[in-house]
Amino acid sequence: MKFLIDAQLPVRLSYLLKSMGHDAIHTKELALKNATPDTEINAISIREQRIVITKDSDFWDSFYVNQEPYKLLLVTTGNISNKELESLFIKNLGQVVDLLEQHSLIEMSRDSVIVHQ
Structure with missing residues (x-):
């Protein structure tokens, strides 16, 4: 699966997803790095x-109003350490990938994966 990780999340999440066999890029890898506007992230x-x-809940709003980005995984953990975030992805990625094939x-x-559409 192909992912684009937004600026509020650590670059190491991109490395984790790559190590699990996915194509992942972080906004730091884009031309404008973490200053890349949401509209450009949606276009990519x-x-x-x-x-x-x-x-970023702005992507939630954009998805409902404009059906952009292509697909969205909104992380609603609040403040969480990078280690906890990585553990959460390791634990849930299989389920998330399966769900994103259909939704x-x-x-x-922190404790659930929810399908909204």
Whole structure:
């Protein structure tokens, strides 16, 4: 699966996803790095069919209003250490990938994975 990880999440999440066999890029790898506007992130997501992983609720709004980005994984853990975040992804990634094959909007909290669409 192809992912685009937004600025609020650590670059090491990209490395973790790559190590698990996925195609992942972080906004730090883009031309404007973490200053890349949401509109450009959405455009890249659609063009490359990448699932945006973010904590930014603006993408939630954009998805409901404009059906952008291509697909969205909204992380709603609040403040969490990088180690806890990685553990959460390791624990839930199989389920998240399965759900994203059928759905376009998934939310992952500390204790659940929720399908919204």
